[in-house]
Amino acid sequence: MNGKVSLKDVAKYLGVSTALVSYVINNKEKEARVSEKMAKKIRSAVVKLNYQPNQIAKSLKSGRSNTIGLIVADISNPFFSSIARIIEDEARKQGYIVIFGSSDESAEKSQDLLNAFQNRQVDAFIIAPVENTEKQIKALQKTGMPVVLIDRYFPTIQVDNVHIDNFQAAYNAVEHLINNGRRKIAMMAYDTNLPHIQERKNGYKAALRAHGIRFKKEWLMEASYQNIEKDVADKMNEMLFPDLKVDAFFFATNTLAVESLKIINQSGIKVPDKLAIIAFDESDAFDFFYSPLSYVSQSLEDMGKGAVNLVIERIKDHSKKYTNLIIKEKLVLRKSCGTKTK
Amino acid sequence: MNGKVSLKDVAKYLGVSTALVSYVINNKEKEARVSEKMAKKIRSAVVKLNYQPNQIAKSLKSGRSNTIGLIVADISNPFFSSIARIIEDEARKQGYIVIFGSSDESAEKSQDLLNAFQNRQVDAFIIAPVENTEKQIKALQKTGMPVVLIDRYFPTIQVDNVHIDNFQAAYNAVEHLINNGRRKIAMMAYDTNLPHIQERKNGYKAALRAHGIRFKKEWLMEASYQNIEKDVADKMNEMLFPDLKVDAFFFATNTLAVESLKIINQSGIKVPDKLAIIAFDESDAFDFFYSPLSYVSQSLEDMGKGAVNLVIERIKDHSKKYTNLIIKEKLVLRKSCGTKTK
DNA sequence: CTCAGTAATTTAAACGATTAAATATAGAAC
DNA sequence: GTTCTATATTTAATCGTTTAAATTACTGAG
Numbered sequence: 232m233n234g235k236v237s238l239k240d241v242a243k244y245l246g247v248s249t250a251l252v253s254y255v256i257n258n259k260e261k262e263a264r265v266s267e268k269m270a271k272k273i274r275s276a277v278v279k280l281n282y283q284p285n286q287i288a289k290s291l292k293s294g295r296s297n298t299i300g301l302i303v304a305d306i307s308n309p310f311f312s313s314i315a316r317i318i319e320d321e322a323r324k325q326g327y328i329v330i331f332g333s334s335d336e337s338a339e340k341s342q343d344l345l346n347a348f349q350n351r352q353v354d355a356f357i358i359a360p361v362e363n364t365e366k367q368i369k370a371l372q373k374t375g376m377p378v379v380l381i382d383r384y385f386p387t388i389q390v391d392n393v394h395i396d397n398f399q400a401a402y403n404a405v406e407h408l409i410n411n412g413r414r415k416i417a418m419m420a421y422d423t424n425l426p427h428i429q430e431r432k433n434g435y436k437a438a439l440r441a442h443g444i445r446f447k448k449e450w451l452m453e454a455s456y457q458n459i460e461k462d463v464a465d466k467m468n469e470m471l472f473p474d475l476k477v478d479a480f481f482f483a484t485n486t487l488a489v490e491s492l493k494i495i496n497q498s499g500i501k502v503p504d505k506l507a508i509i510a511f512d513e514s515d516a517f518d519f520f521y522s523p524l525s526y527v528s529q530s531l532e533d534m535g536k537g538a539v540n541l542v543i544e545r546i547k548d549h550s551k552k553y554t555n556l557i558i559k560e561k562l563v564l565r566k567s568c569g570t571k572t573k
Numbered sequence: 574m575n576g577k578v579s580l581k582d583v584a585k586y587l588g589v590s591t592a593l594v595s596y597v598i599n600n601k602e603k604e605a606r607v608s609e610k611m612a613k614k615i616r617s618a619v620v621k622l623n624y625q626p627n628q629i630a631k632s633l634k635s636g637r638s639n640t641i642g643l644i645v646a647d648i649s650n651p652f653f654s655s656i657a658r659i660i661e662d663e664a665r666k667q668g669y670i671v672i673f674g675s676s677d678e679s680a681e682k683s684q685d686l687l688n689a690f691q692n693r694q695v696d697a698f699i700i701a702p703v704e705n706t707e708k709q710i711k712a713l714q715k716t717g718m719p720v721v722l723i724d725r726y727f728p729t730i731q732v733d734n735v736h737i738d739n740f741q742a743a744y745n746a747v748e749h750l751i752n753n754g755r756r757k758i759a760m761m762a763y764d765t766n767l768p769h770i771q772e773r774k775n776g777y778k779a780a781l782r783a784h785g786i787r788f789k790k791e792w793l794m795e796a797s798y799q800n801i802e803k804d805v806a807d808k809m810n811e812m813l814f815p816d817l818k819v820d821a822f823f824f825a826t827n828t829l830a831v832e833s834l835k836i837i838n839q840s841g842i843k844v845p846d847k848l849a850i851i852a853f854d855e856s857d858a859f860d861f862f863y864s865p866l867s868y869v870s871q872s873l874e875d876m877g878k879g880a881v882n883l884v885i886e887r888i889k890d891h892s893k894k895y896t897n898l899i900i901k902e903k904l905v906l907r908k909s910c911g912t913k914t915k
Numbered sequence: 916c917t918c919a920g921t922a923a924t925t926t927a928a929a930c931g932a933t934t935a936a937a938t939a940t941a942g943a944a945c
Numbered sequence: 946g947t948t949c950t951a952t953a954t955t956t957a958a959t960c961g962t963t964t965a966a967a968t969t970a971c972t973g974a975g
Contacts, residue, residue, distance in 0.1 A: 251955080264954090287693065287931080291630055291930090309651055312651070349625065489857055579960090593923090596964090599963085626962075627961050634930050635962090635963080
């Protein structure tokens with residue numbers, strides 16, 4: 232019925248001990264001085280019986296599962312699913328498989344996933360952490376579990392991470408808007424203390440300041456993760472009606488941008504004539520918006536591969552120095568931040 | 574150092590046998606007649622030592638891993654990542670976690686993933702199968718592994734699956750184009766013998782026939798999975814230049830639609846004036862295209878949840894009758910298939 | 916005080932692999 | 946024919962659980 236052939240079955244089939252079979256399978260014939268004749272016999276029996284080693288048993292013995300746990304805010308967000316794809320490929324190349332979970336920006340769900348994955352003996356975690364999970368990450372580290380943070384990070388924690396220079400990226404984007412003649416620049420961000428978003432806000436403000444523009448509190452619009460759609464609509468409508476209060480928008484993430492674009496589309500306000508836009512990350516929506524969006528592009532390739540490599544290095548050497556891998560971002564310029572009409 | 578507390582540690586700490594601890598942890602105190610006093614002692618020790626059961630060991634013993642293997646063509650495709658998200662949530666609700674892999678439309682990669690996941694003792698598979706993998710699926714079934722196919726399917730295989738009625742969906746979409754005055758309707762599909770795509774092609778042809786329109790071979794454009802971008806561009810350019818050869822397009826998937834829209838955007842040909850469009854699935858691109866696209870919408874929610882439920886039922890009862898769960902699709906009408914100008 | 920009967924706990928095998936240590940076998944040297 | 950060595954193979958413990966079966970402890974009846 233259940234065709235599963237175990238190592239023991241192979242041994243029994245040949246009338247030899249399991250040890251011999253194990254040695255041969257793991258190419259330890261030399262060290263274990265298995266005779267060539269025997270090795271050949273075993274190898275052909277393995278093929279004949281279609282023996283497949285039970286990874287669970289191997290894991291139990293070795294304490295390693297060759298599995299990486301990936302936790303992101305939401306796997307259905309193309310930003311994360313694209314990274315997931317890269318991580319999957321890179322991990323498999325190195326003999327690991329990936330289990331994933333979406334934390335939904337909830338610290339509680341994050342902890343649940345951490346526990347569930349740890350009990351499954353993942354060898355390491357790659358995490359895009361959510362708000363207020365510093366303690367979780369710290370606790371995880373204390374157990375000796377290799378962890379790499381991606382996209383987001385906590386400066387207060389000693390841990391490997393991979394991300395762009397968010398301050399500089401935002402600064403450059405906003406500076407570009409200013410250099411193109413915009414002076415009243417609003418930003419849509421999340422209402423969160425996650426450092427990567429804070430840095431984007433800081434970069435935005437710093438660029439304004441550097442160009443002698445006085446930041447106005449009402450320019451900074453914030454949406455909560457839990458209520459994006461409504462929050463974005465409300466804030467955007469306030470900003471656009473009854474009269475347009477700014478001449479440019481800077482969007483802190485692709486989700487915020489997409490939601491905002493819907494409102495702008497309805498409003499009839501012309502981009503870039505009346506309104507310049509720069510967004511973060513990428514999206515099909517940015518390409519198909521009637522005035523294709525300029526955006527800050529992060530290399531997901533570099534980020535995903537970097538994360539896998541860091542985490543595997545850490546698996547191999549628990550005590551190596553922590554790495555802060557800063558990925559180069561670039562500003563992709565298109566129509567949406569073009570010239571303003573008077 | 575490695576803080577991992579085993580059941581044995583708990584037992585040793587209390588000076589009792591591991592059996593007792595195991596019984597209490599698994600709430601088998603009654604059957605095993607563990608004294609209340611002891612149960613209490615054990616429970617508090619478990620908390621105090623922060624004992625977390627090793628799922629790997631449990632899996633080895635039980636032969637069940639509470640893990641579902643999800644194989645799709647490409648997790649970075651929003652269609653699949655959205656399903657993945659739904660599957661993840663539903664599976665976790667039922668105590669399962671999900672490992673995923675992208676087969677890249679390659680039968681070979683598909684087999685690799687199948688093997689890797691099977692060795693990890695997944696309890697079941699949810700698969701969006703790729704071309705020429707009928708034997709793989711059949712072989713998998715023969716081992717007794719629960720399998721559910723999603724989105725795609727093989728009529729020749731007895732297996733649980735979840736999908737829409739692709740023939741009818743295509744038929745309805747094309748019929749709608751015809752009823753709106755289009756007569757020369759092209760379709761962009763994949764060059765594949767995967768039944769779901771075949772059915773879409775058949776539905777398209779049947780709708781033409783039913784309305785007395787003679788199908789022309791050159792209307793059916795096909796791209797290969799391996800070379801989508803170039804194939805789509807070539808075929809579309811042929812169809813659009815030097816003169817527009819049709820008055821409507823029907824796109825068989827969201828990827829094909831998005832790639833095609835890029836060409837249409839460049840061409841300057843007006844939608845829906847000169848060209849009506851209906852696509853399959855959803856995409857931000859459809860919303861932001863200047864003439865928002867009509868599309869055939871599949872309920873990913875129903876599909877994902879349906880798949881998880883079917884697969885868990887099958888885990889519990891290997892011999893239950895196979896289910897063909899047909900998800901209702903619907904045609905969402907927007908501007909892109911509107912009225913034609915003469 | 917013994918014995919039966921029930922209650923409480925322990926023992927030990929098992930899941931499928933790995934591997935150090937023990938043992939068996941064969942050949943060479945004297 | 947011993948003895949020694951090198952080669953080939955087996956034994957048995959182990960990883961962390963589960964669980965049937967065995968054992969021990971207790972209680973009350975006679």
